[in-house]
Amino acid sequence: MSGGNLICTTTVLLDTGMVAMREPVTELLLDTAAGPVAVTADCANGKCTAVAFHNVPxxxxxxxxxxxxxxxxxxxxxxxxxxxxxxxxxxxxxxxxxxxxxxxxxxxxxxxxxxxxxxxxxxxxxxxxxxxxxxxxxxxxxxxxxxxxxxxxxxxxxxxxxxxxxxxxxxxxxxxxxxxxxxxxxxxxxxxxxxxxxxxxxxxxxxxxxxxxxxxxxxxxxxPVVKGSAWITGFRQVGLDPTDPFPVGFRVGDQWHVADDA
The missing domain is CATH 3.10.310.10 (Diaminopimelate Epimerase; Chain A, domain 1)
Structure with missing residues (x-):
C-alpha cells in the first residue's frame, strides 16, 4: 500500500477518463496490497482537484x-x-x-x-x-x-x-x-x-x-484519512521490438544494489 501513489493513481484514472468522473465528488474502492481502500475524490470542471483515501485500520x-x-x-x-x-x-x-x-x-x-x-x-x-x-x-x-x-x-x-x-x-x-x-x-x-x-x-x-x-x-x-492532490506531468509510450535482445528488460547494480544472483 502506498498513499501517495494511490492519490496519483486516482487522479490519473479520473483525469484521463479511464474511470468515469462524477462532480463534485467521485467515490471509488481500490484494491491494494494492504486490502481495499475507499477513495473520495473532489472533482470540478473535469479535473480531480484532491483525493482523500480512507486507509486500512x-x-x-x-x-x-x-x-x-x-x-x-x-x-x-x-x-x-x-x-x-x-x-x-x-x-x-x-x-x-x-x-x-x-x-x-x-x-x-x-x-x-x-x-x-x-x-x-x-x-x-x-x-x-x-x-x-x-x-x-x-x-x-x-x-x-x-x-x-x-x-x-x-x-x-x-x-x-x-x-x-x-x-x-x-x-x-x-x-x-x-x-x-x-x-x-x-x-x-x-x-x-x-x-x-x-x-x-x-x-x-x-x-x-x-x-x-x-x-x-x-x-x-x-x-485514518489522508487527503492530498496530484498532477499529471507527462505520458509515456512503451514499445517492444521483436528483435530486442532484452525483451524483459535488465538490471544493473550501480544504484539499486542488485544481488549477484538477481
Missing part, C-alpha cells in the same frame, strides 16, 4: 522500543502499521539533533538505513494479526516534534520516509501519515475528528485526520 505495535544501533547507541523507536510496518524515529533526538531538510539528506539516509537494519536484527518482530505474512519492519520514518495544536486548528508535523536502499519519499507519505496518526492517538496527541497537516521534506502537505477507532486483533486501532 492503523495501529501501534510498540512505543519507545529501545534499539541498539552501532555508532549511535540506544535509539527509541515506535513501531506502527499504516499499510506498511514502520519504524518511527524522532530525528531531533539522534546524533545531537537532525532537522528534516535537504541539506541533511545524506546524513538522514545513512542513519535511517542503519536504524532500520538494527530494528530488523533486533528480537522484536512485529506481525500483523490478520495476515501473518506481513511481518517485520520494512520502512523507516523520521519525524520532528508537533507544532501548534488541534484545538486551534494549526497542528502541524514534519516527516520524511527513507526508502531502501537510500531514497526519500518526496510526498508526506500516506501510509507513514497513517502510522503516525496511530502513534499520535496512542500518545493522546490526536483525537477522533481532529486534523493536522503532515509536511514532507520538500514542504508539500497532506491533510490528515482520524475518522474513528476499531480493533485489529489485540491492538487498538484508528481509522
Amino acid at each position: 492503523s495501529f501501534v505495535f510498540v512505543l519507545d522500543l529501545p534499539v541498539e544501533v552501532p555508532g549511535l547507541g540506544t535509539v527509541s523507536v515506535d513501531i506502527a502499521w499504516g499499510g506498511m510496518i514502520y519504524a518511527i524515529v524522532d530525528a531531533t533526538k539522534i546524533t545531537g539533533g537532525l532537522k528534516i531538510e535537504n541539506r541533511n539528506g545524506p546524513k538522514l539516509i545513512e542513519i535511517g538505513e542503519r536504524i532500520k537494519q538494527a530494528v530488523q536484527q533486533s528480537d522484536f518482530v512485529p506481525v500483523h494479526p490478520d495476515n501473518p505474512q506481513i511481518r517485520g519492519v520494512s520502512i523507516l520514518e523520521f519525524t520532528e516534534p508537533l507544532t501548534g495544536s488541534a484545538s486551534t486548528g494549526d497542528l502541524t508535523a514534519v516527516n520524511t520516509v527513507v526508502v531502501s536502499p537510500g531514497r526519500f519519499d518526496r510526498c508526506p507519505c500516506g501510509t507513514g501519515s497513517s502510522a503516525r496518526m496511530a502513534v499520535m492517538h496512542a500518545r493522546g496527541q490526536l483525537q477522533v475528528g481532529e486534523k493536522f497537516q503532515h509536511r514532507s521534506i520538500i514542504d508539500s502537505s497532506f491533510e490528515c485526520w482520524i475518522e474513528g477507532t476499531t480493533r485489529v486483533g489485540q491492538y487498538e486501532a484508528v481509522l
